[in-house]
Amino acid sequence: MAFPTVEVVESYSAAHQEYDAVILVGDYAQAVPAEFADFVSRAQQFDQRVGKQPLLVPADVFGGRLITAPTGPLMRDYDDVRNISDAAGAGARIAQQAGVRKPLLVVFGTQDDGRYGQAEAVAYWGLCQALYEPLEAREALGEESIETITNVGVVGTLDSSWLAAVESGKRVARDLCGTEPERMAPARFAEYCQQAFAHTPVKVTVIDDVQQLQHEYPLLMAVGRASLEVERHWPCVVRLEYTAPAAEQTLMFAGKGIVYDTGGADLKTGGHMAGMSRDKGGAAGVAGFMKTVAEMRPETVSVVAELGVVRNSIGGDAFVADEIIKAHSGVRVRIGNTDAEGRLVLADLLSHLRVQAGNYPRPQLFSVATLTGHAALAKGPYSALVPNGPARAQGLPDRLWEAGEVYGDPTEVSWSRREDFAFVAPRTKSDDVLSSNNGPSATTKRGHQFPMAFLTIAAGLDVHGNDSDHPIPYVHVDIAGSGVEGGDWQHGKPSGAPVTCFAGAYLHK
Known part of the structure; x- marks a missing residue:
């Protein structure tokens, strides 16, 4: 019963070089983290969809692939953490289609709202939900051939064993x-x-x-x-x-x-x-x-x-x-x-x-x-x-x-x-x-x-x-x-x- 192994890293700069893409989850109408701001800005000059829908853009990040996964607004009265989950899942599907095997998941812009206290965890679970394949399919075709993303990094301070226990x-x-x-x-x-x-x-x-x-x-x-x-x-x-x-x-x-x-x-x-x-x-x-x-x-x-x-x-x-x-x-x-x-x-x-x-x-x-x-x-x-x-x-x-x-x-x-x-x-x-x-x-x-x-x-x-x-x-x-x-x-x-x-x-x- 395999699912993407999770590793928590403190920051993007502390992550190792084995990741082959970055999935960047957040409200792109707000400030994008400095490590990615120039890449996003340049991409938006050529494609107005960037920051408005999930896309893969070339960038000088792990694997040369930055997947923008916008949540839309997060601070309205009726917004909730499922915006994070949905965006991470959409980004995960693009990553899988692109041949990514070890993405790094980065969530931004949620630190000041209690509704998003578990945003990074919810993003990981949303990714796993999107990538899950039915038991009958795994038994017929083999897990390795249809669940191709094997490892996920998550930038944050959570306990990786907690994330894995819930996903299990x-x-x-x-x-x-x-x-x-x-x-x-x-x-x-x-x-x-x-x-x-x-x-x-x-x-x-x-x-x-x-x-x-x-x-x-x-x-x-x-x-x-x-x-x-x-x-x-x-x-x-x-x-x-x-x-x-x-x-x-x-x-x-x-x-x-x-x-x-x-x-x-x-x-x-x-x-x-x-x-x-x-x-x-x-x-x-x-x-x-x-x-x-x-x-x-x-x-x-x-x-x-x-x-x-x-x-x-x-x-x-x-x-x-x-x-x-x-x-x-x-x-x-x-x-x-x-x-x-x-x-x-x-x-x-x-x-x-x-x-x-x-x-x-x-x-x-x-x-x-x-x-x-x-x-x-x-x-x-x-x-x-x-x-x-x-x-x-x-x-x-x-x-x-x-x-x-x-x-x-x-x-x-x-x-x-x-x-x-x-x-x-x-x-x-x-x-x-x-x-x-x-x-x-x-x-x-x-x-x-x-x-x-x-x-x-x-x-x-x-x-x-x-x-x-x-x-x-x-x-x-x-x-x-x-x-x-x-x-x-x-x-x-x-x-x-x-x-x-x-x-x-x-x-x-």
């Missing part, structure tokens, strides 16, 4: 999210995780015994029931655990890993099934964050994750709407729509984590999922955070929001309301909670907020609110809008969200 996690997240459904069928998803965490302090446990899953994860197994007809599609739960040497808090994650979502008996039609191999983006993001944890080895933060890896197949034994299924928590769930399958998987995972939470110091629970079209519609390219009362009281959504802004993995907060709980309330005494309505989330009022209410009830977390003697902070993270570039779930490149957000919030000082 983002790469795992992209691979797991973006890979086609047979190459990343449940058993092979688990195998990838085992390989990714081999020789690291993260313990990997794969639960794949069907009888055990039926007993301990009944909602998950309802989703996977029709998949049992094909052995290679059998579901599993991947448990990842990192124990800190001096743990002071514990992050506990449930990740939705639907390796293919047909919609089940509520079958997706009209071309909407294409791209549903990416419905495992939540589990992918959690595994990616855990990879960063494995690289960083934090002293005081333990992390536990359960990933529900399931195929929502259609077949004679598929679960159907109107069924009432008792969850791991003991809550009776009435199925409203089989295409609202991810929340069923998450509910059982969260219930397991709830039961275990008392064994760990200061537990904080999170669910991460490509859950609703409504989140993408309401929040656009931002991860939606829906916290419960204890999480809000402890400032968890604020912490994640602030980290996302600085580290280039932004979020927006949505609040859980009484209408959400009323929406999933039982209509009869036959059940305790309704999983969903039978319409698209994108056309349902509060379509990404009410699923958090369902998760709270179905996982047994409703008795751990602010009014409880044992409150448990919980944040639901919907990445349906942020998980792929441009919101294109069929062809868009996976973004690795929310790896960087969580890493910035909990692992970097």
Whole structure:
């Protein structure tokens, strides 16, 4: 799982001669660093595009190649560090096309604004995002032949191991999210995780015994029931655990890993099934964050994750709407729509984590999922955070929001309301909670907020609110809008969200 090796150098003048190009990222309407100002000025005399769009110009720099990568304005109210990421990515693509193998990345003009405190790191991650090639392509064609930039220098004062740890996690997240459904069928998803965490302090446990899953994860197994007809599609739960040497808090994650979502008996039609191999983006993001944890080895933060890896197949034994299924928590769930399958998987995972939470110091629970079209519609390219009362009281959504802004993995907060709980309330005494309505989330009022209410009830977390003697902070993270570039779930490149957000919030000082 190679990616461009990163080296941090203090200044351009301190860099060694092995670099074969400079990618200069910044707002060219402002002062350009003195080392490059004459080259840029002369180039602008011959080409008015210089400083307005990414270009390669001849210059007396490393390799004789200066790639101008303009960000546009950075100081307006609505500008953010993604301008840096986008520009670095655009410059990286030009560098690759030009045959560059070892560029030096220089970011300028951001020192006086707190929004850009991690600008150099975000530039490196933007470069890596632009250069990433899918796992299937790397396996078919060879990494060396299609990922040709091998080393990157970054001018700054950051820790190179931090940059590499986050990118390692983002790469795992992209691979797991973006890979086609047979190459990343449940058993092979688990195998990838085992390989990714081999020789690291993260313990990997794969639960794949069907009888055990039926007993301990009944909602998950309802989703996977029709998949049992094909052995290679059998579901599993991947448990990842990192124990800190001096743990002071514990992050506990449930990740939705639907390796293919047909919609089940509520079958997706009209071309909407294409791209549903990416419905495992939540589990992918959690595994990616855990990879960063494995690289960083934090002293005081333990992390536990359960990933529900399931195929929502259609077949004679598929679960159907109107069924009432008792969850791991003991809550009776009435199925409203089989295409609202991810929340069923998450509910059982969260219930397991709830039961275990008392064994760990200061537990904080999170669910991460490509859950609703409504989140993408309401929040656009931002991860939606829906916290419960204890999480809000402890400032968890604020912490994640602030980290996302600085580290280039932004979020927006949505609040859980009484209408959400009323929406999933039982209509009869036959059940305790309704999983969903039978319409698209994108056309349902509060379509990404009410699923958090369902998760709270179905996982047994409703008795751990602010009014409880044992409150448990919980944040639901919907990445349906942020998980792929441009919101294109069929062809868009996976973004690795929310790896960087969580890493910035909990692992970097």
